[in-house]
Amino acid sequence: MDTITTSRPLATYLIRHGDDNLVLAQRLAEYISWAPELEEDLAIANIALDHLGVAHHLLAYAASVEGDGRDADALAFLRSEREFTNLLLVERPNDDFAVIMVRQFLFDAYQVPLWEALAGSADTTLAGIAAKAVKEARYHLRHSRNWVVTLGDGTEESHRRTQHAFDELWRFTGEMFVGDALDTDMAAAGIGVDPASLEAPWRRTVLEAIADATLSEPEDTTVRVGGRSGFHTEALGHMLGEMQWLQRAYPGLEW
């Protein structure tokens, strides 16, 4: 496809990034009131709210681009798990605080260069959303990086748990940089970004933090993909079951 002949590919592209943020917001929301300190409950709620806000903007824009009567809520609450196109990384469960923070860090280190690139998108609405999101992502990255270093270079237990979190999540990071035909088209049209171009800045950020945290780069070379085509881990269905329950149980009402 040389040019974007229909609006469908743009909507699909927006929904992918919207889903990343929605699913992560939902995971973080599950954790509110379980944080190790009150300050951290507040920070987590704040970060979750930022991701939810970005998701809302992207899904609302996607819905208007689609123009077939669905709104952001329909996209969030009425699609099945096979239609969700988030990265697998963000749906991973909240096993412990180390997993939550490492997951956040790995994703923040990807979102900062992503939004930087998309802030220059030829699509001005997307560029506007990205310009706001990049500021939030930088703050999130500072926060998560700080925890990664604190936990990695803290006690023996925190070091072990944090290394374990990196080892467990590592196989889900490669997916962030694997593009498909849609990514290629969007990049060619000046709307999107080639995901492969985000890997070098991501690696720099991640390896620096791993070193500061006295941790080791995981040796796992597995690259687990599937999120962008709706082939998820089993964790997502349970999350959506909970998130979508009210809309599914009482269809078509105002709330």
Place this chain on the structure above:
Amino acid sequence: MDGEERFREIIAADEKVEPGDWMPEGYRQTLIRQIAQHAHSEVIGMQPEGNWITRAPTLKRKAILMAKVQDEAGHGLYLYSAAETLGVSRDELVRLLHEGRQKYSSIFNYPTLTWADIGAIGWLVDGAAITNQVALTRTSYGPYSRAMVRICKEESFHQRQGYEIMMVLARGSEEQRAMAQDALDRFWWPSLMMFGPHDSESTHSDQSMEWKIKPVSNDDLRQQFVDATVPQAEYLGLTIPDPDLRWNAERGHYDFGEIDWDEFWRVVKGHGPMNRERMAHKIEAWERGAWVREAAVAHAAKRTAARSA
């Protein structure tokens, strides 16, 4: 003039007592108990509301609820800081809560069973909290009074948002209307209980009133709340579950029925529907976080050592 005289003068002149001022030990202890209970309530209150964040029906409602729960965490933080000005640490207060030696508002020992409960809590529970807290902005202790001013602004948002949820449900489908009425039925009496025992029964009231820690009595605040809330329920087309509720033109207030004080004391003493679960959640979160807090301390110590090396 000695400290005690100065203290009496401050109270008489409706000025504020500040952390450095002399104060009677009883005044300090009463304030610590009251501010800590208030702080604990904000924090425990995150649980019943947090119970619906993951199930909120729209993106907008999810964001509003998440922001609300975040505000409550912030209120907890201001209030713990206000208590710390009286020479007690937050860790100590949290420990007293976990050991069951300090309390939090009993209202949070009721479960949130449906989405309408989130509306009812915002409308009634935040509504009752504001009634109480607006009065407390005039409390004689400076840091507590200032914390109340900040908190009241956010609580009135919460109250409006809760009422708006109720409004949408009350004007919605048959099932939604039933959900709203059911939530009002369950939360009405516990909300009235939030103001505490009758003035004649309240052990701390007299001294607190004299020291102007508590500028308005329990019964007066409860009456204010009923008077403000009844017309709001009427506007929603919902029925307040009290057959004795009626306007008394002579008094210029609503008369209302007697609270079930047995239930009140049962819940205060730990036997409400959710007391065990709320404390278990709080303590489990604290214990699960121990290794994180230890790591933060250890990391800070390594940093300090590296800097001075």
